[in-house]
Amino acid sequence: MCSNDLRELASEIRRCERCGLSQTRRNAVPGDGPENARIMMIGEAPGAAEDLAGRPFVGRAGALLDRALDLAGLDRGEIFITNIVKCRPPGNRRPTEEEIRACMPYLRKQIEIIRPSAICLLGNVPAKAILGVQGVTSLRGRIFDDLYLITFHPAAVLRNMSRMELFVSDLAKLKGMRSGSMAHMQ
Ligand code: URA
Numbered sequence: 001m002c003s004n005d006l007r008e009l010a011s012e013i014r015r016c017e018r019c020g021l022s023q024t025r026r027n028a029v030p031g032d033g034p035e036n037a038r039i040m041m042i043g044e045a046p047g048a049a050e051d052l053a054g055r056p057f058v059g060r061a062g063a064l065l066d067r068a069l070d071l072a073g074l075d076r077g078e079i080f081i082t083n084i085v086k087c088r089p090p091g092n093r094r095p096t097e098e099e100i101r102a103c104m105p106y107l108r109k110q111i112e113i114i115r116p117s118a119i120c121l122l123g124n125v126p127a128k129a130i131l132g133v134q135g136v137t138s139l140r141g142r143i144f145d146d147l148y149l150i151t152f153h154p155a156a157v158l159r160n161m162s163r164m165e166l167f168v169s170d171l172a173k174l175k176g177m178r179s180g181s182m183a184h185m186q
Pocket of ligand 1 (some may be wrong): 044048
């Protein structure tokens with residue numbers, strides 16, 4: 001379980017039956033992007049469009065993310081994008097603690113293989129699952145351990161477009177994060 005090869009790992013994820021989400025998904029969504037990505041982005045869970053496509057952030061929230069990345073001067077093709085849980089929770093409910101726990105070894109392995117120098121946590125679910133913190137409205141734009149940047153989830157920006165400017169400025173910070181503490185490797 002948990003291959004050291006990113007593509008092998010993606011195949012493992014597509015076959016995964018570690019939690020009940022495997023019973024309701026159409027496709028697991030391992031993540032997208034190059035193995036040598038310097039930046040990683042972590043969302044919450046696939047939605048309906050992602051479940052159909054087997055790829056992350058391809059629906060409305062994804063279109064907004066693409067636009068924001070563009071405005072921030074970042075190239076999506078150079079970023080590894082994934083989620084805390086790799087399968088869609090029915091009705092787009094939040095993933096449970098148990099589902100997050102079952103799926104976390106895959107994310108840890110992805111981080112270990114890619115060794116990014118910046119990891120962007122999109123919204124409260126990844127911020128809580130990885131850093132144990134909550135309250136994106138006040139924490140957004142902050143960098144933890146020289147490695148993690150917290151910002152809004154793109155769906156939250158879609159719901160309130162006045163957040164777009166802050167979202168783009170948060171994303172632009174990823175360009176300056178070069179070293180990374182590698183705290184995630186310990
Ligand atoms: N929302 C997420 O958190 N992840 C996706 O992949 C799509 C929508």
